[in-house]
Amino acid sequence: xxxxxxxxxxxxxxxxxxxxxxxxxxxxxxxxxxxxxxxxxxxxxxxxxxxxxxxxxxxxxxxxxxxxxxxxxxxxxxxxxxxxxxxxxxxxxxxxxxxxxxxxxxxxxxxxxxxxxxxxxxxxxxxxxxxxxxxxxxxxxxxxxxxxxxxxxxxxxxxxxxxxxxxxxxxxxxxxxxxxxxxxxxxxxxxxxxxxxxxxxxxxxxxxxxxxxxxxxxxxxxxxxxxxxxxxxxxxxxxxxxxxxxxxxxxxxxxxxxxxxxxxxxxxxxxxxxxxxxxxxxxxx
Ligand code: DGL
Numbered sequence: 349x350x351x352x353x354x355x356x357x358x359x360x361x362x363x364x365x366x367x368x369x370x371x372x373x374x375x376x377x378x379x380x381x382x383x384x385x386x387x388x389x390x391x392x393x394x395x396x397x398x399x400x401x402x403x404x405x406x407x408x409x410x411x412x413x414x415x416x417x418x419x420x421x422x423x424x425x426x427x428x429x430x431x432x433x434x435x436x437x438x439x440x441x442x443x444x445x446x447x448x449x450x451x452x453x454x455x456x457x458x459x460x461x462x463x464x465x466x467x468x469x470x471x472x473x474x475x476x477x478x479x480x481x482x483x484x485x486x487x488x489x490x491x492x493x494x495x496x497x498x499x500x501x502x503x504x505x506x507x508x509x510x511x512x513x514x515x516x517x518x519x520x521x522x523x524x525x526x527x528x529x530x531x532x533x534x535x536x537x538x539x540x541x542x543x544x545x546x547x548x549x550x551x552x553x554x555x556x557x558x559x560x561x562x563x564x565x566x567x568x569x570x571x572x573x574x575x576x577x578x579x580x581x582x583x584x585x586x587x588x589x590x591x592x593x594x595x596x597x598x599x600x601x602x603x604x605x606x607x608x609x610x611x612x613x614x615x616x617x618x619x620x621x622x623x624x625x626x627x628x629x630x631x632x633x
Contacts, residue, residue: 349373349374349375349376349408349409349410349411349592349594350366350370350373350374350375350376350410350412350413350414350580350592351375351376351377351378351402351405351406351408351410351412351413351414352366352375352376352377352378352413352414352416353377353378353379353380353398353401353402353405353413353414353415353416353417353420354377354378354379354380354415354416354417354420354550355379355380355381355383355384355385355386355387355397355417355419355420355510356379356380356381356384356385356510356514356551356604357379357381357384357513357514357551357554357609357610357612357613358416358417358510358513358549358550358551358552358553358554359377359379359416359417359550360377360379360613360616360620361550361551361553361554361571361572361573362414362416362445362550362572362573362576362577363375363377363416363598363620364573364616364617364620365573365574365576365577366414366576366577366580367596367598367619368577369577369578369580369581370577370580370581370584371596372593372594372595372596373591373592373593373594373596374592374594374595374596374597374598374599375597375598375599376405376408376409376410376599376601377598377599377600377601378401378404378405378601378602378603378626379600379601379602379603379604379623380397380401380602380603380604381514381602381603381604381605381609382602382603382604383397383603384510384511384514384604385479385510385511385514385551386417386419386420386479386481387419387478387479387480387481387482387507387510387511387549388479388480388481388507388511389481390481391423391481391484391485394419394420394423394424394481395423395424395427397420398415398417398420398423398424398428399424399428399432401420402415402428402442406437406440410440411439411440411441411590411592412440412441412443412590412591412592413440413441413442413443414442414443414444414445414576414580415442415443415444415445416445416550416576417445417550418444418445418446418478418479418482418548418549418550419478419479419481419482419549421444421445421446422446422478422481422482422485422487422488423481423485425442425444428442429442441587441590443580443583445550445572445576446487446488446491446548447579448572448575448576448578448579449488449546449548449570449572449575450488450491450492450495451575451579452570452575453474453492453496453499453544453546453570454492454495454496454499455496456495456496460495469496469498470498471498471499471500471541472498472499472500472541472543472544473499473500473501473502473538473539473541473542473543474492474499474500474501474502474542474543474544474545474546475501475502475503475504475533475539475542475544475545475546475567476488476489476501476502476503476504476545476546476548477504477506477529477533477545477546477547477548477549477552477559478503478504478505478506478548478549479505479506479507479510479549480505480507482548482549483503483504483505484505486503488501488503488546488548489501489503500538500541502533502536502538502539502542504529504530504532504533504536505529506525506526506529506549506552508525509522509525509526509529509549509551509552509555510549510551510552512525513551513552513554513555513612514551514610514612515610516610516611516612522555522558523558523561526555526558526559526562527558527562530559530562530563531562533545542564542567543566543567543568544567544568544569544570545559545563545567545568545569545570546570547559547569547570547571547572548572550572550573552571553571553572553573554612554615556569556571598619598620598622599624600620600621600622600623600624601623601624601625601626602623602624602625602626603625603626603627604625605625606623606624606625609621609623
């Protein structure tokens with residue numbers, strides 16, 4: 349069973365793509381709706397909540413876990429991989445959704461240890477829209493520029509967006525929030541040079557149309573779900589020992605009240621709306 353974790357409903361955008369790409373694997377999704385959004389929380393909280401979720405998914409039988417939350421991945425993935433998993437769950441792999449996005453932007457393999465110097469590479473400018481916590485870690489700037497020093501990264505925090513999407517804000521509210529963040533980005537120095545904009549929060553694909561409309565037409569808008577699905581397929585091909593055949597089941601768990609999950613998830617097929625409530629520790633309520 350493959351575990352998929354997000355602070356709330358954003359990771360469903362990734363889960364849907366994973367299920368399409370790997371229809372016979374079993375997925376267990378956990379959305380920590382009761383404590384979403386994470387992006388405005390401090391790093392210690394995000395770290396602690398993410399670790400709790402990972403432990404719960406491991407206890408539920410997951411040996412491979414995808415952090416379908418950029419905020420959780422930016423704050424908690426490295427410490428988990430370096431200091432927690434090796435001692436507590438050495439046979440478990442935890443992957444982050446930021447990796448395929450960084451690979452797509454840099455056109456470099458994640459494991460590239462030295463910056464790639466390609467004579468033909470032109471200077472580029474890429475925008476990254478993310479939560480305030482992700483922006484504060486600077487992880488996208490570090491991961492992109494350490495591989496591709498010719499890329500300038502302009503980060504734009506969107507403090508209210510994931511929360512508004514979780515809360516079921518109207519399309520007009522989402523339109524005006526996104527337009528405001530795009531305006532802020534475009535007022536940053538060098539913004540006229542942007543060729544691509546990465547939606548580096550798994551909630552933002554729900555606002556893809558608004559970003560597409562607000563950004564200049566020549567800017568390529570990059571989203572994670574299909575990239576992550578392709579990367580996971582590739583990972584399982586390369587690491588068959590991490591693969592577990594299944595029956596294509598989808599189990600959705602939430603720490604929140606399933607009857608109060610908002611309308612945004614109605615955009616997804618019914619199988620992605622059928623949440624059961626659990627206590628922390630994944631015990632059914
Ligand atoms: N969907 C998450 C992300 O990718 C978290 C958003 C939030 O909870 O603030 O960053």
